[in-house]
Structure formats: C-alpha cells, structure tokens
Amino acid sequence: MGYSRQVYLQAENELNKRHSDAQRKAQRALDAFYAVCPEAETVRRRIASTASQAAKAVLRGTDVRASLETLKAENLTLQRHFAELLAAHGYTREDIEPQYVCKKCEDTGYVDGRMCACHRALLRQIAYENLNRISPLTLSTFADFSLDYYSDERVNGGRSDREQMRYILDYCRRYADNFSKDAGNLFFTGATGLGKTHLSLAIASAAIDKGYGVVYGTAQNFAISLERERFTRPEEGGDTLELLSDCDLLIIDDLGMEISSSYITAMIYNIIDTRIMLKKPTIISTNLSMQELEKRYNERFVSRVLGFYDRMPFRGKDIRAKRKFGSRPDGVR
C-alpha cells in the first residue's frame, strides 16, 4: 500500500495515544477507588500474591495439586470480595480496566505480528484527512457536482456544454466505481473553474474509500517539494519522488502552473513516464492547450500523454463565478 512515511507515523502516534489514554484512564479510576476503599488495594495485592505462590508451588513440585487447589479457592474468594467492594462503591470492572478502542489488538495496531484491521482503517482515514487538508475544496463528491451550471445551448448542432460535461461526469463516475491498481490515465483539459479539481477529488475520495493510496497535489506543490529535496540526502527524509512514482493513484492538478526549470520539467516527465511503464494510474489536469503544453514541455511529452491518457475536454463558463454571484444555474426555470 502506497502511503507516505508521514501517514504511517501519524497512525503510530494515534495508536500510542489511544493505548496510553485507555491505560491512564483505568489507572486514574483505580486510584480513585483505592482512595475511598483502601481495603480493596490490600485485596488486590493478596490476589497477586496467590498467583505468584501458585507459580512457586509448581516450581517446588511437591503436593502441587493440593497447593494449587487451596490457592485457587483463596484466589476466587478474594476476587469475589474485590468485586463486592467495587460494587459497594459504585464502580464496575469496565471503569478500572483499560477500555481500548480496538479490543482485538488493544490499540497496539498488531495481532500476532500482523497489521490489525483497525490500523489499516486508521491509515486510510489519515491519508484521507491529509488529502482533505491540502485540497482547495472540502473533499468533493460526484453527488454535489451539478450539471445545472453548464449551458444546454447547442452550437452548430454539436454537443452542448452540459451534454459534454454529463459525458465526462459519467465517465469519471465509472472510472471511480471500477477503480483498481491498473485503471487507466485521465487528462483533464479546459479553462479554470470548470470542475476539473472537483472531479479529481471525487475520484480520489472514491479510491481512498476502496483502500488505495492516493497522492493529490498541484504541480506547483510537487515542484516545491522536489526542489527542496533535490540536495538532501536520502536519510534526511524527502520521499516525494518515490511517493509520486509509486502511489496507487497520483493526481497532478494545474500542470503547467509550476515554477519552470529544466530540473522540474525533467522530473515531471520522469514521474509520468515511470508510471506509464509501471501501469499505475495518473490523473492530470491543466488549463493549457496541447500547443501550449508542447511549447512548455516538448513534443515527446505531449505524444506520451496523447498515447496513454484518455483526454477529457471540459467545457463551459467559469462555474465558480456563477456560484459566487448567485446567478441562477442555466436551464433552471
């Protein structure tokens, strides 16, 4: 699973916190109970002592059975007495024993050396939250993508903007529904504010729900990280290049808006090319036309994209402006 090191560390911290919170809470309740009922502490100590005496009896080896029977009976009496004291002071066993979020692994994240389901769910949730934090919108869904903002006027008998966008929306929804490690690549083109980021994030959210490792960012953010890590040694961290090449789904928003340098251009080409070779899905969106892309990167880059990506030309007028100024969506009467 392609999560970043950061995500694993965050999950580990969260598990440690859950585990120690449960223990601390139980200890606090136990201390409070002993404060009002000192006898209970003595009983507890005697329970522990019967256990260690039993172990000693086994080691001694003489009259083991008889000694164990006596100790067991004594232990049971003490347990019962302890339970009575608890109840008499209004406490339950749950109060004084750690209540872990996950009973299976007791919030350690592992059962018999294998990652617990709660741990996997936590990794997924953290990746999702991180994604949500860096995205310009709250995480978008297909359900709140409205076609009403696109004109249904047909020009020269061709598809209207709305028909075109319905086609893209359906395509993206199917892509998300069937998402797997070898899903295809998508290339979103069109002006700013036509919903490219919205649909990218809706796909990202669906892929994360299915448990895939998704990395989402603008080309500019990736360029800054790559530039920063250019001269750091591997042991100092900096897994951006590895993560971008290796995650289950990479989404590069606003390609062409990043700082322009031959290093960054080469890196971006590298990442895209590596992912094509590894058959790992990538979604790219850009405001630039194919001609502008050719000028900015090169012909080879554009032919790679044309050959290995499904192109989705977004159409319409900036829907963000329409939302902001509260005009009625086209076609709503």
Ligand SMILES: [Zn+2]
């Ligand atoms: Zn667990």
